[in-house]
Amino acid sequence: GDSVTQMEGPVTLSEEAFLTINCTYTATGYPSLFWYVQYPGEGLQLLLKATKADDKGSNKGFEATYRKETTSFHLEKGSVQVSDSAVYFCALSDEYNAGNMLTFGGGTRLMVKP
Amino acid sequence: NAGVTQTPKFRILKIGQSMTLQCAQDMNHNYMYWYRQDPGMGLKLIYYSVGAGITDKGEVPNGYNVSRSTTEYFPLRLELAAPSQTSVYFCASSYRTGKKETQYFGPGTRLLVL
Numbered sequence: 001g002d003s004v005t006q007m008e009g010p011v012t013l014s015e016e017a018f019l020t021i022n023c024t025y026t027a028t029g030y031p032s033l034f035w036y037v038q039y040p041g042e043g044l045q046l047l048l049k050a051t052k053a054d055d056k057g058s059n060k061g062f063e064a065t066y067r068k069e070t071t072s073f074h075l076e077k078g079s080v081q082v083s084d085s086a087v088y089f090c091a092l093s094d095e096y097n098a099g100n101m102l103t104f105g106g107g108t109r110l111m112v113k114p
Numbered sequence: 115n116a117g118v119t120q121t122p123k124f125r126i127l128k129i130g131q132s133m134t135l136q137c138a139q140d141m142n143h144n145y146m147y148w149y150r151q152d153p154g155m156g157l158k159l160i161y162y163s164v165g166a167g168i169t170d171k172g173e174v175p176n177g178y179n180v181s182r183s184t185t186e187y188f189p190l191r192l193e194l195a196a197p198s199q200t201s202v203y204f205c206a207s208s209y210r211t212g213k214k215e216t217q218y219f220g221p222g223t224r225l226l227v228l
Contacts, residue, residue, distance in 0.1 A: 008154075034216075041221065043118065043219040043220045043221040044204065045219070046216045046218075049214075051214045089156065089157075091156070093214075093215075095212075101147065101159040101173070102149075102159075102217060103156070104157045107156065
């Protein structure tokens, strides 16, 4: 079945540091890929997505490129802020899965220090 | 526009008790989902619904029941609570189905079964 693997956290960075959170996947079909973010006490929010190979998703300074050859969708940001502290989830949606359900990675907690 | 709301935020149950987790959305979305998240793990789909009166099982449906009498509400029922059901439960919705569609999540219900 489908699976998503992302780096374990917590990841602790100083403000303005460069961020990379690795995400790799296995899928039966040709999935869409997503990054969701969960701020403390809130639900998951879509951060960005890419629906086909070589697409780049971007939002709020974050970006990720759908790499079919390496089955990866790594999240990057050039300069993190304290307000970026949250848990980040990589996920995929595959047309072969029931209800087009999302398959999630385990989440990576990011802590940004001033 | 409140989006997806869930109640309660937190609940402690004794083994064998029952409860209903409430989920409501005001976006007129046809598709609704229940996921559970265990510590350090990604979210897993419990049940989903493609419209009022239509529900189907996801990856981990055992021990749960759902109903969908209206578009807005999608309650999740635990009949005989077990420690293995200790988890955080997320409700989500989307306007359409399909691997490109964004799912919108509620803030979650934390359940502890003792």
